[in-house]
Structures are given as C-alpha cells and as structure tokens.
Amino acid sequence: MSGVMQTEELKRLFCEKFGGGGEIRCFFAPGRVNLIGEHTDYNGGHVFPCALTMGTWGVGRRRDDRRLRLYSVNVPQQGVVECSLDELVYDARDGWTNYVKGVCRALEQRGGVLPAGMDVLIYGNLPGGAGLSSSAALEVLAGLMARELLGLPGISLTDLALIGQQAENEFCGMHCGIMDQFASAMGRRGCAIFLDTNTLEYKHVDIHLQGVRIVLVNSRVKHSLVNSAYNERRRQCEEALADLRRVRKIGSLGELSGAEFEELQDAIRDETCRRRARHAVYENQRTLRAVEALEAGDLPAFGRLLNESHVSLRDDYETSCPETDLLAELAWETPGVLGSRITGGGFGGCTVSLVEEESLALFREQVLGGYRRRTGREAELYVAEAGDGAREIL
Numbered sequence: 001m002s003g004v005m006q007t008e009e010l011k012r013l014f015c016e017k018f019g020g021g022g023e024i025r026c027f028f029a030p031g032r033v034n035l036i037g038e039h040t041d042y043n044g045g046h047v048f049p050c051a052l053t054m055g056t057w058g059v060g061r062r063r064d065d066r067r068l069r070l071y072s073v074n075v076p077q078q079g080v081v082e083c084s085l086d087e088l089v090y091d092a093r094d095g096w097t098n099y100v101k102g103v104c105r106a107l108e109q110r111g112g113v114l115p116a117g118m119d120v121l122i123y124g125n126l127p128g129g130a131g132l133s134s135s136a137a138l139e140v141l142a143g144l145m146a147r148e149l150l151g152l153p154g155i156s157l158t159d160l161a162l163i164g165q166q167a168e169n170e171f172c173g174m175h176c177g178i179m180d181q182f183a184s185a186m187g188r189r190g191c192a193i194f195l196d197t198n199t200l201e202y203k204h205v206d207i208h209l210q211g212v213r214i215v216l217v218n219s220r221v222k223h224s225l226v227n228s229a230y231n232e233r234r235r236q237c238e239e240a241l242a243d244l245r246r247v248r249k250i251g252s253l254g255e256l257s258g259a260e261f262e263e264l265q266d267a268i269r270d271e272t273c274r275r276r277a278r279h280a281v282y283e284n285q286r287t288l289r290a291v292e293a294l295e296a297g298d299l300p301a302f303g304r305l306l307n308e309s310h311v312s313l314r315d316d317y318e319t320s321c322p323e324t325d326l327l328a329e330l331a332w333e334t335p336g337v338l339g340s341r342i343t344g345g346g347f348g349g350c351t352v353s354l355v356e357e358e359s360l361a362l363f364r365e366q367v368l369g370g371y372r373r374r375t376g377r378e379a380e381l382y383v384a385e386a387g388d389g390a391r392e393i394l
C-alpha cells in the first residue's frame with residue numbers, strides 16, 4: 001500500500017472523476033488498534049483501543065438530486081458505483097460501497113429522509129483484513145461526511161459511532177460491538193480510550209510509554225468465514241448468559257468478577273459456551289487491571305496482561321490461529337518485548353506488541369525473520385502512533 005496521499009491530490013482526482021465546481025471538502029477517519037479488552041464489547045465489558053494515524057480519507061460534495069456516486073482510489077477497477085438514496089440495498093458485488101449505503105440508511109432510520117445525495121471519493125492506507133478496522137473507519141467517515149455535507153443537525157461523534165455500528169449490524173450482517181466505530185470517532189492523539197461498553201462512559205488515557213513503542217505485525221492471513229465465526233462467538237456468549245440468568249440476576253457477563261464466575265460457571269451447560277464466557281469475564285477483569293497498571297507506570301504488568309489475553313483468546317475463545325500464535329510466540333521470545341497478543345476480531349490479522357525502543361531492530365529481525373522461515377510468508381510491521389478521531393481536513 002502506498003503512503004499517505006496529499007489532500008490536494010485527492011481533490012484533483014475527485015474533480016477528474018466527478019467534475020469541478022461547488023464546495024468540495026475533505027475528511028478523515030482513522031483505523032484503530034485494540035490494546036486490551038478483546039471480545040468484551042458485546043458482553044457489557046471494557047475495552048482499551050486507540051485510534052491510529054492510518055485510516056481513510058474522503059473527498060465529497062453535496063448533490064442536487066438523491067443519488068450517491070462513489071469511487072475508491074484503492075479499487076479503481078470498480079469504477080464509479082452509483083445508486084439512489086431510494087434504493088439502498090446490500091449487494092455483495094458493490095463491495096466497500098455497501099458500508100456507505102448502510103450508513104445512509106441508518107441515518108435515514110434515525111432522522112428521516114436525507115435531503116440530498118453526495119459524490120464521494122475515498123482513499124485509505126489501512127491494510128484490509130488486518131483487524132485494524134478499515135470498515136469502521138469507512139462507516140464513521142461516511143457518517144461524518146453526510147452530517148457535514150448535508151447539514152444534518154444533532155448528531156454527535158458518539159452518534160456517528162452508533163450509526164456506523166448499526167450499518168455494520170443491520171446492513172452488512174456483522175454483529176459487531178461498538179469498540180471500533182467508537183475508537184475511530186473519539187480517538188485522541190497520544191491517548192487510548194478506556195471505554196465501558198455498557199454505559200458508553202469513557203476516558204482518554206495518556207499512552208506516552210517511556211521508551212516503549214506499540215508495534216503491530218500483520219500476519220497477512222485472513223481466514224474465511226470470519227463474520228460467521230464472529231457471530232457464532234457472540235451467540236455462544238448469549239447462550240452462556242441465558243444459562244447464568246437461571247441462577248443469578250445479571251445484565252451482562254461484564255458484571256461478573258472472576259470469583260463470581262467460578263462460583264456460577266456450572267450453570268452454563270455447554271462446555272464451549274462456558275469457555276467463551278470465561279474469556280469474556282476474565283478479559284474484562286484484565287482490561288481493568290491493565291489500565292490501572294498503565295496509570296501506575298507499571299509497563300511490565302501491562303505487558304503480562306497482554307500475554308494472558310492472547311492465551312485466553314487462543315485457548316478459551318479460539319479466535320487466534322496458527323499464524324498469529326506464531327507471531328505472539330516469536331515476540332515473547334524476543335528480549336525487550338513486554339507483551340504481545342492478537343488484536344481485533346481475530347482469525348488472522350495483526351498482533352500488537354509492546355517493544356522497548358532499543359529492541360525494535362532485533363524485534364523486526366526475530367519476529368519477521370522467524371515468521372518467514374516457519375511459514376514462508378512475509379509479515380508487515382508498523383510502529384503505531386495513537387492519532388485523533390474522525391475530523392474534517394481543512
């Protein structure tokens with residue numbers, strides 16, 4: 001993937017595709033990396049993601065009619081995809097534009113008919129399928145563009161996150177939680193977001209980590225049926241919760257402490273569902289402890305919790321895979337690594353590691369080299385910068 005394109009260049013491409021004139025504006029929404037709190041967001045637990053400086057840019061202009069005309073610099077072979085706001089239907093052949101259509105539909109369900117259509121050109125520098133939320137970035141971007149270009153009143157950044165999630169859930173059929181869209185909308189430079197997904201209360205936590213960097217390694221594998229495996233995990237957690245409710249009045253798995261889970265777990269009849277619930281409960285507890293450790297400046301403790309999170313995702317939640325297990329193990333064996341785990345929805349994608357600055361070169365050599373030797377694949381490494389959330393680029 002090529003580097004960041006200048007907004008002037010994107011505007012020039014926009015005029016080439018859609019013609020000049022009118023008010024043309026540029027927006028950006030970031031991807032995210034989740035530091036800890038995996039598969040807790042649809043279980044009423046806590047998450048701790050940060051927005052990245054990588055993401056998706058959109059150049060757009062309001063139209064006089066009710067048409068959407070959409071073009072991606074990343075998928076030029078698809079050309080301009082066109083549809084009417086009166087026919088917003090999911091069509092697999094329309095690829096990425098389904099996210100934009102889904103957001104427009106969610107906006108209409110929320111606030112009534114949209115006043116006009118838009119011409120939109122997008123460009124992204126997030127690796128697709130890497131678990132860094134390129135789809136959430138696109139959803140939040142589409143919502144922000146509609147709000148700004150069409151002058152929609154009374155929509156906050158939190159609303160944009162919820163609208164993006166609704167599009168993903170209802171239009172695209174992926175029953176994700178709120179984490180990705182929330183991080184994309186609410187990111188802050190140099191900070192991660194400690195979010196209670198039950199109440200949507202959050203706070204930004206400074207993650208300038210004395211001499212330690214957040215490193216992403218993309219396995220560049222994406223196993224098939226990710227969405228259905230994800231939706232299945234969600235169903236299993238719901239089944240576990242339903243069983244627990246027969247013996248205790250609880251709202252979500254996120255309400256339970258480890259000790260409470262141990263006491264109640266026999267109520268969960270299915271062994272697989274019990275393991276899924278165990279992950280959700282303990283991962284939430286780990287997230288609370290991780291934020292405490294970070295705020296106390298105890299990075300080794302934070303790192304150990306990342307490792308525990310990986311083991312739980314590997315053994316209990318089963319959303320890791322051999323390639324991401326290997327990346328985490330190679331990281332664990334490398335001196336100067338405080339912790340490493342798979343990040344995001346899983347079944348491929350990236351690991352996130354905390355690496356001491358002076359060990360970065362060694363990390364690159366051992367992890368990428370070891371991965372190449374053992375799998376024959378080239379992994380990709382990014383040193384992450386925590387960036388701001390969705391915004392207009394002036």
Ligand code: GLA
Pocket residue numbers: 034037038039040041042176177178179180344345346
């Ligand atoms: C995906 C989903 C999120 C969250 C993560 C797992 O990224 O979109 O809502 O559930 O998986 O933590």
